[in-house]
Amino acid sequence: MKMKSGICAVSALAMAIFAGAYQAAAQEPVVIGVSFDKMESFREGEFNAIKAAAAAKGAKIIFQNAQEDAQRQASQIESMIAQGAKAIIAIPWDIEAAVNDANNARSAGVAYVTLDQAPADLKAVDFHVGGDPCADGTAAGEFFAKAAGDKPYKLLELQGGLSNDNGIRRSKCLDEVLAKHSNIVIVAQVPTDWKPEKALVGTENALQAHPDLNAIYSPWNIGLQGVFSVLEKAGKLKKVGERGHIDIVSIDGAPTGCQAVRDGLIDMDLATPVGDMAAAAVDAALAVATGGKPAAPTAFLPGTPYTPADVATQAPKVWGCAAG
Amino acid sequence: MEKVIVSKRPGDGVARFFELGLRLVAALPLLPIVFVVAVAMWVLVPGFATLINLENMARVLAPLLVAAIGATFVMLTGGIDLSVGATFGLASVVGATVMRDSGSVGLGLVAGIAVGAVVGAANGFAVARLRLSPFVYTLAILLTVRATAFLLSRGYSVGRLPSEATAFGRYQIFGVPSLLWIALVILAIGLVALHKTPFGRSVYLVGSNERAATFNAINVNLTKWLVYFIGGTLAGVASMLAVLRLGSGAPVLGDTILLQIIAAVVVGGTSVFGGEGGLWRTFTGVVLVVMLEKGLDLMGLAFYDQAIVIGAVILFGSAFGVYLRRRRNFGLR
Structure with missing residues (x-):
């Protein structure tokens, strides 16, 4: 009898421990x-x-x-x-x-x-x-096509890292749109590996070779730092709508991108x-x-497009505007 | 028959053990640091001493050890090969491409190793025969080889390898990752070559005193060519181990390995001026670098915090090695 009650007590204790452990694991x-x-x-x-x-x-x-x-x-x-x-x-x-x-x-x-x-x-x-890199690349291409109209239009394409999907498809889908517009010439495609210093050098070289450059595509916001630095040095950093402004489209919606849109330095950013x-x-x-x-x-x-004209209303949807 | 009684003074065994320890530390100055770091990680870092983490460390260690063995041969002659990381990247691109396109892992391995051998042979020829400065020449080769890797791959990484490739990378023999076995076999061959052959003696002599080596009828040019050839070939082998582990090759794959190699070889106690050091020292250096990286990873330290800690340990380890060398052998004969 004593032994039976002992076994029962041990079983109950074991069950309690198991139940406790299970509850702890569940929590x-x-x-x-x-x-x-x-x-x-x-x-x-x-x-x-x-x-x-x-x-x-x-x-x-x-x-x-x-x-x-x-x-x-x-x-x-x-x-x-x-x-x-x-x-x-x-x-x-x-x-x-x-x-x-x-x-x-x-x-x-x-x-x-x-x-x-x-x-x-x-x-x-x-x-x-x-994000949808292809949709973003396409949206950027369509923006440039609209901005170019029928005029000759020289564009510098900075590319991201070509060992990853975003870098590859943000470039490929932009190029597919631009290929349909014979007046748009991509003067240089610069692989940057997502490094701003390569964006800087690429922009500098393109601007030297083509002082009449019309547009720059920076497929990520950090690349804008290099672009702005070169344009400022060359006296070509103008606000959207100002004479001599170079059209710029970027992607990310980071604080840098949001600030650039607010400052009117870029025409459109696509916020991931x-x-x-x-x-x-x-x-x-x-x-x-x-x-x-x-x-x-x-x-x-797909990214949310926002421009200097609608940044105030779009800001809540742009993570970088909130973070900034 | 007379019984010979060997009298032992109390404490003789302890003294002999202590002397043995001192000799070991004199030969491998980094050993105490490795021991202290291992114990500290064991105690302080949860998950460090688990089987899965040890296996993980073994797989990380293998390519680094193989590449560092090659670099040790070069540095023992007083040379340096800065192109090793770029060679690592190019070999990975070529090897992975051949594996993917031919469907043969073996052919890919041969191609990747051959790339390393060709770069190593060219480096050796330039340094030994054309008498170009190893630092300047291998820096130029670093840029050229890296650019070639980017040209061949157009910057993309190369994957979709036959499934046997990654299966081998995960395979274990007696519970030890296959990649580590390969690295240990190469270490054993390297030790024999360095300590049991005339070639090994020439490596040390060329590094200590090139003129004296010439007077001793050592073919200095051949020795130099061989060490660069070995360095390049082992960079190719190391790259293939990384490809088997990752299942892909990429031109940027070797970007960070050069500094790890130099850190491991130098902190291990091989002199950058040549003539002093060896593969066991490099082994301790590699173990320390990998232990620190993995341990600090597990502690959740960011890469910049890790860089500070690793830098400090390397500095302290090197200084400790120099201190020990100055008190060479602690009066031991």
């Missing part, structure tokens, strides 16, 4: 590893948006910056998995290496979501959300919907980590 926040390719103002905006989205969902994040190194990014993702991350949200530095990173994570039972930069093979990841992207990435990561599925395997969100 424990899901850990999401966030792996960025680099840090600059746009990435800071994205990181803040992810932090806010994760906090809203009660998830914990571990952050690592690969600083433009595919080997470091692979290693950091492995470290985050070792630290107990149940999902990874990555902005890949190398879109091909990202496929392998995704395979490794998923084979370890960890959800893998890409943000902003699509991997070479979208099927390799659980979910991808990004950073908040929506981050929220979608966190939702998908949590869904997969807890055994569910995202509603769709990909989401491409």
Whole structure:
């Protein structure tokens, strides 16, 4: 009898411990590893948006910056998995290496979501959300086509990093639109690897060779720093509508871009919907980590165009205007 | 039969152990630092001593160790090869392209390693035969080779490799990643070449005193050519290990490795002036660099904080090595 009651007591204790442990596990926040390719103002905006989205969902994040190194990014993702991350949200530095990173994570039972930069093979990841680089490139091309009208029009095209999707498609889709307009000549295509100093040198060279340059396409806001520096030096940094103004279109909606639009220095910026992207990435990561599925395997969100004429009304939709 | 009684004074064993330790530290001045950092990471960083992190570190260590072995040969002769990172990038592009287009991992590996060998052979010829300054010449080659990698790949990374490539990168033998096994085999071959062959003796002698080496009938030019050839070839091998791990090659893949290599070799205790150092020292240097990077990653430090810590440890480690060398052998004979 005594033995029976002893067994019962031990069983009850074990059940209580198990129930407690289960409850604790259930309450424990899901850990999401966030792996960025680099840090600059746009990435800071994205990181803040992810932090806010994760906090809203009660998830914990571990952050690592690969600083433009595919080997470091692979290693950091492995470290985050070792630290107990149940999902990874990555902005890949190398879109091909990202496929392998995704395979490794998923084979370890960890959800893998890409943000902003699509991997070479979208099927390799659980979910991808990004801007729509093609829609943005097309919108920029259409703006230039409208600005050119039937006149001869010389355009400098700065390109981003050609090892990632945004860099490739922001350029390709712009070129496809411009190819339909024989009066528009792209005087130079400058691969910048997303580096402002290369944008500066490219603009300087193009302006020397073509002092009658009509337009500049900067597919990311940070490139504007180099562009402005060269134009100012050459006495060509004029506001929109002023005589001698060079048409400029950029993409991102970062604080730099918003300020440039407010100052009337660029004609149009396309603001990437950073908040929506981050929220979608966190939702998908949590869904997969807890055994569910995202509603769709990909989401491409086109940028919001805003100009000096409507910046005041559009500002609430532009993350960089709010941050600035 | 008379019994021989060996009298032992109390403390003899301890003294011998202590002397052995001193000899080991004299040979590998970075060892105490590696030990301290390992213990500190073990205790302070959650997740550092886990199996998954150790495997991860092994995979990170492999390409760096192989490239650093090549660089050690070059530096032991008093030379330097600044093109190693660019060669790493070009070899990765060529190797990955051949793998992808031919569907053969083996062919891709041969192509990537051959790229390294060709660059190394050209470097050796320029330094040994044409007597160009290694610093200036390999800087020029760095730019040329990097540009070639960009031209060939048009700046894009090269992926979609046969699945066997990445499968091999993840494969383990006796629980140790296959990539580390390759690196350890290369380390063993390097040690034999450096310490058990006439070539190894010529490397040290050329680095210590080139004129004396010539008087000793050592073919200085051939020795110099060989070390650059080895350096380039091993940069190609290291690059292939990275490709197998990542499943892609890219012209920018070697951008950060040059500084890691120099840091590992120099902090390990190989002299930049040549003639002193060795592969075990480089091994300790590589282990320290990788441990710090991974440990600080796990601690969540940003890359700039990591750079400060790694810089400080390298500075302290190098200074400690110099201090030990000045008190060479602690009076040991």
